[in-house]
Amino acid sequence: MPELPEVEVVRRGLATWVAGRRIESVEIRDPRSLRRHLLGGEDFRGQLKGATVVDAVRRGKFLWLPLSDATADDGGSPHTALLAHLGMSGQLLVEDPGQPDEKHLKVRLTLSPAPGLPDELRFVDQRIFGGLAVVPLVPTYDGGPGGHGARPLPLIAADAKHIARDPLDPFFSAEAFHARLHTRRTGLKRALLDQTLVSGIGNIYADEALWAARLHYARPTDTLRRTETLRLVDAVRDVMTRALDAGGTSFDSLYVNVNGASGYFDRSLSAYGRAGQPCARCAEDGRTSIMVRESFMNRSSYRCPYCQRPPRNARW
DNA sequence: CGCTACTCCTGCGCGC
DNA sequence: TGCGCGCAGGAGTAGC
Numbered sequence: 001m002p003e004l005p006e007v008e009v010v011r012r013g014l015a016t017w018v019a020g021r022r023i024e025s026v027e028i029r030d031p032r033s034l035r036r037h038l039l040g041g042e043d044f045r046g047q048l049k050g051a052t053v054v055d056a057v058r059r060g061k062f063l064w065l066p067l068s069d070a071t072a073d074d075g076g077s078p079h080t081a082l083l084a085h086l087g088m089s090g091q092l093l094v095e096d097p098g099q100p101d102e103k104h105l106k107v108r109l110t111l112s113p114a115p116g117l118p119d120e121l122r123f124v125d126q127r128i129f130g131g132l133a134v135v136p137l138v139p140t141y142d143g144g145p146g147g148h149g150a151r152p153l154p155l156i157a158a159d160a161k162h163i164a165r166d167p168l169d170p171f172f173s174a175e176a177f178h179a180r181l182h183t184r185r186t187g188l189k190r191a192l193l194d195q196t197l198v199s200g201i202g203n204i205y206a207d208e209a210l211w212a213a214r215l216h217y218a219r220p221t222d223t224l225r226r227t228e229t230l231r232l233v234d235a236v237r238d239v240m241t242r243a244l245d246a247g248g249t250s251f252d253s254l255y256v257n258v259n260g261a262s263g264y265f266d267r268s269l270s271a272y273g274r275a276g277q278p279c280a281r282c283a284e285d286g287r288t289s290i291m292v293r294e295s296f297m298n299r300s301s302y303r304c305p306y307c308q309r310p311p312r313n314a315r316w
Numbered sequence: 317c318g319c320t321a322c323t324c325c326t327g328c329g330c331g332c
Numbered sequence: 333t334g335c336g337c338g339c340a341g342g343a344g345t346a347g348c
Contacts, residue, residue, distance in 0.1 A: 001341070088341055127325045129342060186319070203341065299341060
């Protein structure tokens with residue numbers, strides 16, 4: 001389940017193995033993975049064929065590869081990008097053409113040869129919540145670069161324009177986040193999952209950060225004290241940084257792997273999936289409290305009933 | 317515009 | 333053994 005750390009691991013892989021290479025051919029195995037590309041598969045193929053990947057940029061969980069077209073009048077300065085969202089189960093794999101097709105292979109790009117590097121970029125996606133599209137690059141109006149890995153040009157993929165900065169973005173402002181929480185009338189976990197308020201957080205890291213910050217998911221956002229917001233932002237940064245380190249170390253082959261999360265999952269989760277198990281923090285303090293799973297927003301939430309107690313005026 | 321519920325999609329694990 | 337159901341959830345959008 002890719003959240004920010006997993007997507008960032010993929011971005012780094014793409015920047016290393018794909019940037020600088022030309023797209024020679026495009027094979028569409030399942031057009032459902034191109035739903036975001038409104039002009040259809042033939043247009044998608046036409047826009048990619050012959051273009052050169054310039055970079056790999058991320059904003060929240062959105063990832064894009066700015067494209068240059070050497071035949072363009074302006075000398076090839078990127079004004080479009082190949083946008084990818086991994087959804088629930090998407091993978092971007094750099095592989096040798098000899099590797100057998102994955103069961104859920106959706107799109108295959110053949111890249112110009114590069115010494116010692118595999119020549120295919122494959123999009124694999126079991127549940128098809130993710131997808132690819134070629135989209136315009138448009139100016140950002142929130143200052144600074146488009147996101148991690150961006151060049152100084154303040155350009156962002158059009159489909160990611162509404163996505164807020166993430167807590168690891170150097171331009172992220174915890175003060176501005178706190179102010180926006182106070183304009184909202186909703187619960188804290190909803191706000192954490194709202195990618196227009198803060199990006200990169202999914203269900204797993206939301207539960208992890210709330211547990212680390214000792215906050216309940218139904219806490220009304222407009223009652224958060226500044227110190228609580230800062231504690232929460234610190235917790236998000238901490239859990240993401242640790243996940244990034246874990247995913248980053250396992251990524252050293254010629255293989256861009258979104259499943260870099262797996263090692264992290266098994267070892268380091270304190271809340272998510274731990275229903276029925278003791279709260280680690282309470283255990284350290286000599287208490288025994290058992291983590292609970294609650295259904296919320298049509299998904300699961302995990303919390304410690306002792307250190308994450310329901311607030312007054314809970315907002316679900 | 318703010319907020320919430322619904323929907324898309326497949327594979328797996330469980331109970332009967 | 334096989335069937336049906338619940339669960340997993342990111343994000344766009346319909347509707348209030």
